Amino acid sequence: xxxxxxxxxxxxxxxxxxxxxxxxxxxxxxxxxxxxxxxxxxxxxxxxxxxxxxxxxxxxxxxxxxxxxxxxxxxxxxxxxxxxxxxxxxxxxxxxxxxxxxxxxxxxxxxxxxxxxxxxxxxxxxxxxxxxxxxxxxxxxxxxxxxxxxxxxxxxxxxxxxxxxxxxxxxxxxxxxxxxxxxxxxxxxxxxxxxxxxxxxxxxxxxxxxxxxxxxxxxxxxxxxxxxxxxxxxxxxxxxxxxxxxxxxxxxxxxxxxxxxxxxxxxxxxxxxxxxxxxxxxxxxxxxxxxxxxxxxxxxxxxxxxxxxxxxxxxxxxxxxxxxxxxxxxxxxxxxxxxxxxxxxxxxxxxxxxxxxxxxxxxxxxxxxxxxxxxxxxxxxxxxxxxxxxxxxxxxxxxxxxxxxxxxxxxxxxxxxxxxxxxxxxxxxxxxxxxxxxxxxxxxxxxxxxxxxxxxxxxxxxxxxxxxxxxxxxxxxxxxxxxxxxxxxxxxxxxxxxxxxxxxxxxxxxxxxxxxxxxxxxxxxxxxxxxxxxxxxxxxxxxxxxxxxxxxxxxxxxxxxxxxxxxxxxxxxxxxxxxxxxxxxxxxxxxxxxxxxxxxxxxxxxxxxxxxxxxxxxxxxxxxxxxxxxxxxxxxxxxxxxxxxxxx
Numbered sequence: 043x044x045x046x047x048x049x050x051x052x053x054x055x056x057x058x059x060x061x062x063x064x065x066x067x068x069x070x071x072x073x074x075x076x077x078x079x080x081x082x083x084x085x086x087x088x089x090x091x092x093x094x095x096x097x098x099x100x101x102x103x104x105x106x107x108x109x110x111x112x113x114x115x116x117x118x119x120x121x122x123x124x125x126x127x128x129x130x131x132x133x134x135x136x137x138x139x140x141x142x143x144x145x146x147x148x149x150x151x152x153x154x155x156x157x158x159x160x161x162x163x164x165x166x167x168x169x170x171x172x173x174x175x176x177x178x179x180x181x182x183x184x185x186x187x188x189x190x191x192x193x194x195x196x197x198x199x200x201x202x203x204x205x206x207x208x209x210x211x212x213x214x215x216x217x218x219x220x221x222x223x224x225x226x227x228x229x230x231x232x233x234x235x236x237x238x239x240x241x242x243x244x245x246x247x248x249x250x251x252x253x254x255x256x257x258x259x260x261x262x263x264x265x266x267x268x269x270x271x272x273x274x275x276x277x278x279x280x281x282x283x284x285x286x287x288x289x290x291x292x293x294x295x296x297x298x299x300x301x302x303x304x305x306x307x308x309x310x311x312x313x314x315x316x317x318x319x320x321x322x323x324x325x326x327x328x329x330x331x332x333x334x335x336x337x338x339x340x341x342x343x344x345x346x347x348x349x350x351x352x353x354x355x356x357x358x359x360x361x362x363x364x365x366x367x368x369x370x371x372x373x374x375x376x377x378x379x380x381x382x383x384x385x386x387x388x389x390x391x392x393x394x395x396x397x398x399x400x401x402x403x404x405x406x407x408x409x410x411x412x413x414x415x416x417x418x419x420x421x422x423x424x425x426x427x428x429x430x431x432x433x434x435x436x437x438x439x440x441x442x443x444x445x446x447x448x449x450x451x452x453x454x455x456x457x458x459x460x461x462x463x464x465x466x467x468x469x470x471x472x473x474x475x476x477x478x479x480x481x482x483x484x485x486x487x488x489x490x491x492x493x494x495x496x497x498x499x500x501x502x503x504x505x506x507x508x509x510x511x512x513x514x515x516x517x518x519x520x521x522x523x524x525x526x527x528x529x530x531x532x533x534x535x536x537x538x539x540x541x542x543x544x545x546x547x548x549x550x551x552x553x554x555x556x557x558x559x560x561x562x563x564x565x566x567x568x569x570x571x572x573x574x575x576x577x578x579x580x581x582x583x584x585x586x587x588x589x590x591x592x593x594x595x596x597x598x599x600x601x602x603x604x605x606x607x608x609x610x611x612x613x614x615x616x617x618x619x620x621x622x623x624x625x626x627x628x629x630x631x632x633x634x635x636x637x638x639x640x641x642x643x644x645x646x647x648x649x650x651x652x653x654x655x656x657x658x659x660x661x662x663x664x665x666x667x668x669x670x671x672x673x674x675x676x677x678x679x680x681x682x683x684x685x686x687x688x689x690x
Contacts (some may be wrong), residue, residue, distance in 0.1 A: 273321035330430035401511035409566035433484035
C-alpha cells in the first residue's frame with residue numbers, strides 16, 4: 043500500500059544507486075558474458091536460480107548488478123522502506139564493500155554451477171563409454187534385463203573387489219620390500235639379491251690362491267650337543283647388528299628368550315640349560331669388554347667349564363684367575379714345537395680339554411670407514427675403559443699402553459688430534475684383535491723390532507681368519523647371511539639389510555686425510571684385502587657347488603622318471619599282447635620285466651659309480667690342496683679357475 047505524505051516526507055527521497063561500471067559476470071575461468079547469460083536464461087538452471095534471488099537475509103535491491111543498474115522500486119511495505127533508508131545512512135566505503143561481497147557471491151555461484159554441470163556431463167559420458175565397453179565384453183548379459191543396471195552393478199562389484207584386494211595386499215605385505223608391489227616383479231624376473239651389493243662389478247677376479255679346503259666351509263654344528271659359537275666382536279664393524287641377528291633372527295627349535303628392556307637373551311640348547319652361543323647378547327662380556335682373540339681362546343674354555351648356567355657371570359677377579367691359569371698352562375707345556383703356541387693349536391687343546399667344539403666367528407669392515415666411525419663414537423664420549431687387554435695372564439701396564447687423553451673421556455676431540463696420538467688403539471685394531479699377541483710379547487714393544495712385529499701380527503691374523511669357522515664383511519650383508527646359513531645349516535627368518543648411509547659415510551674428508559688414515563691402518567688395509575678376496579671366493583665356490591648339486595638332482599630325477607616310463611611301457615605292452623594269460627605263463631612279460639629291472643639297476647649303478655668317482659676326485663684334490671703352502675699370496679687366478687673347472 044502507498045505511504046502517507048507525511049511518512050514519505052519524513053523518510054526522504056528514495057535511494058538512488060551509484061552509477062558505476064557494470065560488474066563483470068564472467069567467472070575466473072574466462073567464460074564469456076554471452077555464455078553466462080545463456081546459462082542464466084535456461085529454465086531450471088542453477089545460474090538462473092542464483093540470479094533470481096539473493097541469499098536469505100540479504101535485500102533484493104542489492105543482490106546483483108542488474109538490479110543496481112535500474113532505479114529501485116518503491117517498497118510495498120514500511121519495513122522495506124525502513125531498510126532502504128537505513129542502508130543509505132551507511133558510509134560510502136561500507137556500502138562499496140557490501141556491493142563487492144554480493145558480486146563475488148554471484149560470480150562464485152555461477153562458476154560452481156558451471157563446474158557442476160561440466161562434471162555431470164563428464165560422468166554421463168563416462169557412463170555411456172563404460173556401458174559400451176561392458177556391452178562388448180559381456181555381450182550375452184546385455185540381452186537379459188536392463189543393461190544400464192547390470193553394467194552399474196558389475197562396475198560396482200569390480201570396484202569393491204579391487205578395494206578388497208588392495209586391503210588384503212596391504213595386510214599381507216605391509217612393507218615396501220614386498221615384491222608384489224613392484225612393477226618389476228611382473229615385467230622382469232627377480233634379480234639375484236647377492237650380486238653387486240656395494241655397486242661394484244658383478245664379475246670377481248681372485249688375487250690369492252686358496253685350496254679347496256680353505257674355500258669349503260661346512261660346519262656340522264650340533265646345537266643339542268657340545269658345540270659352541272664364539273663371536274669375536276670388533277668395535278664399529280657392525281657386530282651389534284649381527285649379534286642381534288644371532289639371538290633374534292634365527293629359526294631354531296628352541297628360540298632365544300629375549301625380554302623387553304634387557305640386552306641379554308637366554309639361548310639354551312633344546313632340553314638343556316646350557317648356552318650354544320657365546321656373545322655379547324647371550325652371555326654378556328664374560329671375558330671382558332670386546333675381548334680379542336688372545337683373551338677369548340684363553341678365557342672361553344675355562345668360563346664354559348666353570349659356568350654351566352649362562353645366568354651366572356664371573357667377576358672381574360675371576361676372569362683374571364682364569365686367564366692367569368690358562369697362560370701358566372700354556373707356558374708350562376713341555377712341547378718345544380714353535381707352532382704349538384699358535385692360535386689354532388691352542389684352540390684345539392682347549393676343545394679337547396673341555397670336551398666342546400668352539401667355532402669362532404667375526405665381522406670385518408673397510409678400515410677407513412671403521413676408523414672414522416670409531417672417531418665419531420669417541421667424540422660422543424665412548425672410552426672402552428672396561429676392556430681388560432689381558433695377555434699372558436696380565437693386563438698391560440701404563441708404560442706399555444699409555445692413554446691418549448687425560449680426562450674422563452675424549453669427547454669432542456678433532457680428527458687431527460685423534461690421528462696424532464701414537465698410542466691410539468684404533469690404529470690397526472682389526473689385525474691386533476685377530477692375531478695372537480703372545481707371539482710378539484703382548485703389548486711390550488721392546489721384544490722385537492717394529493717391522494718384524496708387524497709381519498708376525500699380520501701373518502697370525504690372516505691364519506686365524508682363514509681357519510675361523512666363519513667371517514663376514516659389513517659391506518656385503520646378503521652374502522654374509524648366505525655364507526653363514528650354508529656354513530652352519532641355520533637359516534635366518536628375515537634377510538639382512540644393507541645400510542650404505544652410516545655415520546662414517548657422512549664424514550667428508552679430502553684425499554690427503556684418507557691417505558693418512560690408510561697409512562695409519564696399513565696392516566688393516568692388507569688384512570681387509572686378503573679377507574675380501576677369500577670371502578668372495580668362498581661365496582662363488584658355494585654358489586657353484588649349490589648349482590651343481592641342483593643340476594645333479596635334476597639329472598637323477600630324469601633318470602628315475604625314465605626308468606619308471608620304461609617299466610610302465612613294457613608292462614602295458616605285455617598285457618596288451620596276452621591279456622588272458624597269467625604272468626607266470628607269459629614268458630614275454632617276464633622277459634620284459636627282467637629287461638626293465640636290468641635297465642633300472644644299470645641306471646642306479648651308473649649314478650652310484652659316478653658319485654663315487656666324484657667323491658674320490660674331491661678327496662684327492664682336497665688332500666692335494668692341504669699340502670699347498672698357506673703363505674703363497676701370489677696371483678693365483680689361473681690356478682683357481684683351472685681347479686674349479688676340473689672340480690666341475
